[in-house]
Amino acid sequence: MDTRAQTPQDFAVGVSVLLVTVIGVLAFVQGSAVGVYESPDVQRNQPIADRAATHLVEHYSVEGTRNHIRYDTSDGIKTTLDVDKLKSNAGLNVATERRTNPSINITVVNASVLANGARDHAVDDGDSLAWGPSTDGRTNIASTSRVVKLTNTDQCDPVCWLVVRVW
Numbered sequence: 001m002d003t004r005a006q007t008p009q010d011f012a013v014g015v016s017v018l019l020v021t022v023i024g025v026l027a028f029v030q031g032s033a034v035g036v037y038e039s040p041d042v043q044r045n046q047p048i049a050d051r052a053a054t055h056l057v058e059h060y061s062v063e064g065t066r067n068h069i070r071y072d073t074s075d076g077i078k079t080t081l082d083v084d085k086l087k088s089n090a091g092l093n094v095a096t097e098r099r100t101n102p103s104i105n106i107t108v109v110n111a112s113v114l115a116n117g118a119r120d121h122a123v124d125d126g127d128s129l130a131w132g133p134s135t136d137g138r139t140n141i142a143s144t145s146r147v148v149k150l151t152n153t154d155q156c157d158p159v160c161w162l163v164v165r166v167w
Contacts, residue, residue, distance in 0.1 A: 041140040041142070041167065042140050042141070042142045043142075044142075045102055045141075045142035045166040045167060046142040046144070046166075048092055048102050048104075048142065048166045049104075049142045049143060049144040049164045049165065049166040050144050051090055051091070051092060052086060052087075052090055052092060052104060052106075052144075052164045052166065053144045053145070053146050053162060053164040054146075055086065055089065055090035056069075056077070056081075056086070056106065056146075056162060056164070057069070057146050057148065057162065059089075060076065060077045060081075062151060067146060067147060067148045067149065068148070068149050068151065069148045069149065069150050069151065069162070070151055071124075071150035071151050071152050071153050071155075072124075072151070072152035072153055073151065073152060076151070076152070077150075078124075078127070078129075081106065081131050083104055083106070083131055083132040086104065086106075087101065087102070087104065092104070102166045102167065103132070103133055103166070103167050104132050104164065104165070104166050105130065105131070105132040105133060105134065105135050105164070105165040105166075106130065106131045106132055106162070106163070106164055106165075107121040107129065107130045107131075107162075107163045107165070108121060108122050108129035108130070108148075108150070108155070108156075108160050108161070108162055108163075109121060109122060109145075109160060109161045109163055110122040110155055110156060110157070110160050111156065111157070111158060111159050111160060111161070112157060114161065119163070122155045122156075122160060124153050124155050129155065135165050135167070138167050140167060141165045141166065141167045142165070142166045142167070143163060143164070143165045143166075144163075144164050145161045145162060145163045145164070146161070146162045147159050147160075147161060147162075148160055148161070148162045
């Protein structure tokens with residue numbers, strides 16, 4: 001018959017394994033382990049992209065609706081969106097001695113195009129639904145999107161994505 005009880009060494013090993021497991025889980029859940037691989041530019045610009053997208057949806061939404069954007073009206077996104085004014089009105093001008101103001105690209109992507117695996121911007125009567133400088137050849141771009149529906153156009157069938165990219 002073995003009368004050996006738990007030794008202090010058994011206890012120390014068990015607690016150590018538990019602590020390493022808990023710390024490892026917390027590191028992955030909070031994104032710390034994955035965030036190391038992202039560019040600092042993306043991490044710095046992600047809140048700017050989120051703020052710009054939120055401002056666009058709040059500013060251009062039809063009164064009393066959610067994410068239903070005024071498009072081809074006198075005060076709609078097609079006729080009044082100006083990227084420089086957006087940066088000023090949404091508080092995105094963050095220039096300092098070490099950092100320049102962000103470049104912003106806003107694109108409306110039709111959901112039917114997304115189903116085919118593409119992310120090309122929608123085109124309405126020959127007008128491109130994209131504002132701001134092109135993102136071609138750019139790296140380290142922070143991006144956010146909102147699901148929206150546009151008024152006065154058949155582009156969003158059934159919905160579109162409003163994609164904001166910042167670099």
